[in-house]
Amino acid sequence: MTPIRWDNSRAQLSPSCQELLERKGLILASNRGPIEYHINADGKLQWRRGSGGVVTALSAISQYVDLTWVASAMGEADRRAAERARGDHFEAPLQGHKLHLRFVVSPGNTYHKFYSIFCNPLLWFMQHYMWNSAHTPNVDAKVYDAWENGYMAVNKSFAQAVVAEASGYDQPPLIMLHDYHLYLAAGYIRKQIPNAILQHFTHIPWPGPYYWQLLPCSMRKAICEGLCANDIVGLQTTRDVQSFLHTCEVFIEGAKVDYANRTVLINDHQTKVNSYPISVDVAHLRSAVNSSWVEEYEEKLRPLCRAKTIVRVDRMEPSKNIVRGFRAFDMMLERHPEFIGNVNFLAFLVPSRTHIRQYQRYALEVKEIIDAINSKYGNEKWQPITVFYENNYPQAIAGMRFYDVLLVNPVIDGMNLVAKEGPTVNIRDGVLVLSETAGAHEQLGEHVLTIGPTDLEATTEALHQALTMPAAERKRRAAALRKSVEEYDITVWLQRQLEDITALVWERFLQPI
Numbered sequence: 001m002t003p004i005r006w007d008n009s010r011a012q013l014s015p016s017c018q019e020l021l022e023r024k025g026l027i028l029a030s031n032r033g034p035i036e037y038h039i040n041a042d043g044k045l046q047w048r049r050g051s052g053g054v055v056t057a058l059s060a061i062s063q064y065v066d067l068t069w070v071a072s073a074m075g076e077a078d079r080r081a082a083e084r085a086r087g088d089h090f091e092a093p094l095q096g097h098k099l100h101l102r103f104v105v106s107p108g109n110t111y112h113k114f115y116s117i118f119c120n121p122l123l124w125f126m127q128h129y130m131w132n133s134a135h136t137p138n139v140d141a142k143v144y145d146a147w148e149n150g151y152m153a154v155n156k157s158f159a160q161a162v163v164a165e166a167s168g169y170d171q172p173p174l175i176m177l178h179d180y181h182l183y184l185a186a187g188y189i190r191k192q193i194p195n196a197i198l199q200h201f202t203h204i205p206w207p208g209p210y211y212w213q214l215l216p217c218s219m220r221k222a223i224c225e226g227l228c229a230n231d232i233v234g235l236q237t238t239r240d241v242q243s244f245l246h247t248c249e250v251f252i253e254g255a256k257v258d259y260a261n262r263t264v265l266i267n268d269h270q271t272k273v274n275s276y277p278i279s280v281d282v283a284h285l286r287s288a289v290n291s292s293w294v295e296e297y298e299e300k301l302r303p304l305c306r307a308k309t310i311v312r313v314d315r316m317e318p319s320k321n322i323v324r325g326f327r328a329f330d331m332m333l334e335r336h337p338e339f340i341g342n343v344n345f346l347a348f349l350v351p352s353r354t355h356i357r358q359y360q361r362y363a364l365e366v367k368e369i370i371d372a373i374n375s376k377y378g379n380e381k382w383q384p385i386t387v388f389y390e391n392n393y394p395q396a397i398a399g400m401r402f403y404d405v406l407l408v409n410p411v412i413d414g415m416n417l418v419a420k421e422g423p424t425v426n427i428r429d430g431v432l433v434l435s436e437t438a439g440a441h442e443q444l445g446e447h448v449l450t451i452g453p454t455d456l457e458a459t460t461e462a463l464h465q466a467l468t469m470p471a472a473e474r475k476r477r478a479a480a481l482r483k484s485v486e487e488y489d490i491t492v493w494l495q496r497q498l499e500d501i502t503a504l505v506w507e508r509f510l511q512p513i
Helices: 015-024 053-063 076-084 108-127 141-166 185-192 217-227 238-251 282-288 292-304 322-335 357-377 393-401 418-425 441-447 456-468 471-487 490-509
Strands: 026-029 035-039 045-049 067-072 099-104 174-178 197-201 232-235 256-258 263-266 269-275 308-315 343-350 385-389 405-408 431-435 449-451
Touching: 015 174, 015 490, 026 141, 035 076, 045 076, 053 067, 067 141, 076 099, 099 141, 108 141, 141 185, 174 185, 185 197, 185 217, 197 490, 217 238, 232 238, 232 490, 238 256, 238 269, 269 490, 282 393, 282 418, 292 343, 292 393, 308 322, 308 393, 308 418, 308 456, 322 343, 322 357, 322 456, 343 393, 357 385, 393 418, 405 418, 405 456, 418 431, 418 441, 418 471, 431 441, 431 456, 431 471, 441 471, 449 456
Parallel strands: 026 067, 026 174, 067 099, 174 197, 197 232, 232 269, 308 343, 308 405, 343 385, 405 431, 431 449
Antiparallel strands: 035 045, 256 263, 263 269
């Protein structure tokens, strides 16, 4: 077997990785696709880059190898694009990418049950420890219906699409499934392609078994068994790995869990469980900052930056803890009035799940506290907080170039790529203030100002400490963060997984890759 070499010096896959993917083929499946279509004023289809951590991290892969990406049709424009392809895959319009896209088109009511009742808010809220268990969730007949006629149905549709794509390969391809939307898909695929190489990667935290008991036994058991139909289950952190192994041990009767070797054995099938902390495409980010789009936004944003600039970049959702971040900023201005008029807070907030009631309420809370702070401290010449409510990635990159402080304070996150993107593009030796509950903290914690997500006092103090930190200390921390991200970028993240898959193929088929 040719060993897979980790090549940190350049953002491209090593020859061994490319050989593996070219011989076996790669199919990737996730709910959100790499591009999103919309219909313009003339009734024509237009596309834009998709948002979210999965897309940010994985779209780089198709720069190096052919990739077929199976994703949900998220709206009418996606459905129209799928109709044009007549249910088959089609080439995605991303310049420089070898990417084919296949949309899974679900009936509107089915997708609503899948996404808006079961995935969000139920699974997302549970896996981010966001339920107030004295009151929520309430698993009633509506939830059971969403499980059977939404979640299970869409997972079966994804499995059928993946199997259809796999039929075009000479040998079973590598199949990589992503995130909490597709926990059951591997089980359905395994029944139709018994010798497939299946991997599932979960981008969000994995709670311990006792929190999973908020779900009915039949549901949590099916989720664990579906995941264990994979050959490899990947999670973000070592903490998540331990929680997953414990969950399988508690909920799957007869499962043999080996904590030392990180495996789950069910009957004759063994699943390996590893942590693969996701990262960013450093080379792509460095290229992006030199693009005309980003440079134009830099010119637009530069006048908004005062003596000091605080930045945050987040989807507009409760787990990102945006309201507490602004409360801490308010407290900092109260205690240190010398910063009034001398610091600007630029917030780049991407609308997210706007049709879900909890998200609507949270968005209103965010807007209310921003208005309150601007009214309290602002004047005709200066507003402390400037907000951009839009999905505009080049603009967010431009904003991160200018931060003196980057506030990343989620309640809990599987990883949080902003914590890695920011130090990569920043030009001001900015300081990262980071929640200890973000997965990125496991890698970056030594060089950040660590806060607890609910600790307003600590967050207030961290903002002040970051704004007043001596230049030499800022420079040291910023350089260490850049180096850490560079040494473990998206290429290494992918190659670590491919190394494990390669070893698995060698073991199973006794032939080199």
